[in-house]
Amino acid sequence: MRIAVIATYTHPTRLSIKERSVMQSAVPELIAGLCPDHAEVELYNEKEDDIPLDRHWDLVFFSYLHAYYEHTKVLSMQFRRRGIRTVAGGRHASYFADDCQRFFDAVIIGDPEANVPALIRDFERGELKPRYCLPFPGAAEIRPYRYDLIDFRSNPVRLPAVEASRGCPFSCNFCVLTGRESYRYRPVQHVIDEIRHKMRWNRNYFGLLDDWFIFLDNNLGGSPRYLRELCTALVPLRKIWGCALTFNILRDEEMVKLMARAGCRYIYTGLESLNPDSIRAMNKGQNQLRDVGAVIRRCFENGILLSFGLLVGSDGDTNEYLEKLPDYLADLRYFSITFLGIVCPYPETPFFTTLSAEGRLLPGTVSRDYDGYTVCHRPTRLQPSEVVDHFRRLCLELGSFTNVARHYRENLLTSYAPSYNFTILGSGREILSIRNPLRNGARRYVAGLDPLEAEDRRMMQELQIPPQYLS
Numbered sequence: 001m002r003i004a005v006i007a008t009y010t011h012p013t014r015l016s017i018k019e020r021s022v023m024q025s026a027v028p029e030l031i032a033g034l035c036p037d038h039a040e041v042e043l044y045n046e047k048e049d050d051i052p053l054d055r056h057w058d059l060v061f062f063s064y065l066h067a068y069y070e071h072t073k074v075l076s077m078q079f080r081r082r083g084i085r086t087v088a089g090g091r092h093a094s095y096f097a098d099d100c101q102r103f104f105d106a107v108i109i110g111d112p113e114a115n116v117p118a119l120i121r122d123f124e125r126g127e128l129k130p131r132y133c134l135p136f137p138g139a140a141e142i143r144p145y146r147y148d149l150i151d152f153r154s155n156p157v158r159l160p161a162v163e164a165s166r167g168c169p170f171s172c173n174f175c176v177l178t179g180r181e182s183y184r185y186r187p188v189q190h191v192i193d194e195i196r197h198k199m200r201w202n203r204n205y206f207g208l209l210d211d212w213f214i215f216l217d218n219n220l221g222g223s224p225r226y227l228r229e230l231c232t233a234l235v236p237l238r239k240i241w242g243c244a245l246t247f248n249i250l251r252d253e254e255m256v257k258l259m260a261r262a263g264c265r266y267i268y269t270g271l272e273s274l275n276p277d278s279i280r281a282m283n284k285g286q287n288q289l290r291d292v293g294a295v296i297r298r299c300f301e302n303g304i305l306l307s308f309g310l311l312v313g314s315d316g317d318t319n320e321y322l323e324k325l326p327d328y329l330a331d332l333r334y335f336s337i338t339f340l341g342i343v344c345p346y347p348e349t350p351f352f353t354t355l356s357a358e359g360r361l362l363p364g365t366v367s368r369d370y371d372g373y374t375v376c377h378r379p380t381r382l383q384p385s386e387v388v389d390h391f392r393r394l395c396l397e398l399g400s401f402t403n404v405a406r407h408y409r410e411n412l413l414t415s416y417a418p419s420y421n422f423t424i425l426g427s428g429r430e431i432l433s434i435r436n437p438l439r440n441g442a443r444r445y446v447a448g449l450d451p452l453e454a455e456d457r458r459m460m461q462e463l464q465i466p467p468q469y470l471s
């Protein structure tokens with residue numbers, strides 16, 4: 001049996017652009033690890049390479065984010081036309097299973113651990129069902145990824161990744177996890193064994209990235225006790241790693257020191273805003289903005305590059321705050337931001353429910369608009385067009401060479417932890433990438449106003465696939 005697992009992708013510019021960046025979806029290697037030994041499995045990641053549309057498999061698993069739904073439907077219907085059976089899974093498929101069933105042969109709701117093997121067994125017996133929703137068997141049952149199937153030659157900077165936990169204990173109003181994915185973590189020894197014995201390393205660049213990996217967890221700090229245990233077990237491995245966690249963890253100096261000793265050199269935290277009103281509106285109370293500057297310095301001094309995500313367009317945002325944002329960041333002597341996005345009301349979130357009840361969703365919004373770079377609603381204190389103006393200006397201002405230079409000046413040589421200065425130098429590229437969403441001058445960033453990609457539009461017409469309207 002021939003199986004393909006495809007992580008689909010569409011770029012925020014709506015142009016056909018690949019992004020061979022450090023972090024990629026791990027779903028293909030996760031699903032491959034759940035397939036039986038006798039299956040021949042191929043992995044594809046559209047963020048790195050095009051999908052060979054003329055190739056034949058018996059079964060194709062798709063993983064996608066909300067904004068890639070229209071495109072994934074097109075791929076699925078093209079494969080189905082050739083007799084290939086297709087399966088959709090992930091958060092969007094789980095929430096919109098009825099809609100998905102129109103375009104895929106089967107839909108998996110929830111985690112894949114029990115569902116993928118059951119689906120393959122049924123498929124081999126010729127009894128594929130339209131829906132699978134077996135419960136999660138527990139985090140101890142998360143299987144090691146098929147690292148051996150990752151092709152590091154097609155993306156020379158990609159790092160191998162591992163999950164220690166799933167879900168998150170917090171309840172930010174805009175997050176797709178809120179109220180749906182409780183915090184679950186794997187036994188520490190399973191994670192250590194996977195890193196030690198299963199993980200394959202990126203051998204490009206004469207071994208410079210050898211022994212580097214990332215934790216793909218939504219929040220590696222969801223349980224401080226667990227994080228402490230994990231870091232203690234990581235110290236003797238002498239690996240270099242990065243992760244995402246919530247800001248509250250960074251206030252604990254001992255924890256930051258332990259993480260640094262365990263090899264952590266990069267932390268992403270969704271700071272979202274420096275405006276207390278916006279933080280309140282997002283229900284993100286774990287982001288206490290007191291002493292932000294001291295927390296940032298502490299990370300860098302311990303050899304950890306701290307990277308933020310910032311959002312514009314939330315209900316607390318005002319013109320005044322967004323105009324002054326670059327000054328606030330300069331006051332903090334902070335210049336490295338990874339994601340600058342527009343807050344997105346994903347349909348399964350409390351934020352969507354509020355906006356819908358208040359009639360503040362923009363008309364004509366389709367799932368393609370839910371990409372984190374398009375205004376899909378009317379904020380309380382701003383017009384949608386004002387959000388777009390601020391977003392464009394901030395992308396240009398924050399993703400500038402001047403900011404890279406300031407970042408280097410402030411943070412290089414502040415620590416002599418192994419690999420620290422190399423990480424700081426590499427992060428200049430991340431700062432410049434803040435501008436990437438602007439690479440299509442014709443893009444308007446307001447839901448309903450930007451057309452879908454030309455090829456998807458053409459195929460949707462040919463295959464009679466309607467868009468999914470969400471407002």
Ligand code: B12
Binds near residue numbers: 025026064088166342
């Ligand atoms: C890698 C990553 C990316 C990559 C690749 C995207 C991708 N295809 O996953 C890039 C850089 C492109 C990206 C971009 C963005 N991302 Co992102 N990203 C991640 C990250 C860190 C890891 C994803 C991953 O591989 N996880 C490990 C795998 C195993 O887990 P998973 O993807 O969660 O999938 C689970 C289930 O959903 C399910 N599943 C998923 N697919 C399938 C398929 C089948 C067949 C089955 C059976 C099951 C299944 O199985 C997994 C285990 O339960 C997650 C955080 C996280 N920990 O998941 C955020 C996350 C997915 N990203 C998020 C966001 C908000 C963004 C951005 C908007 C950020 C921004 N402002 O720029 C953008 C734009 C996204 C868009 N256009 O919609 C959100 C949710 C987005 C969404 N639409 O649901 C997440 C959950 C982070 C968060 N907590 O906010 N991201």
Ligand code: SF4
Binds near residue numbers: 167170172176178
């Ligand atoms: S802390 Fe992050 S992952 Fe957790 S609910 Fe908030 S946005 Fe989601």
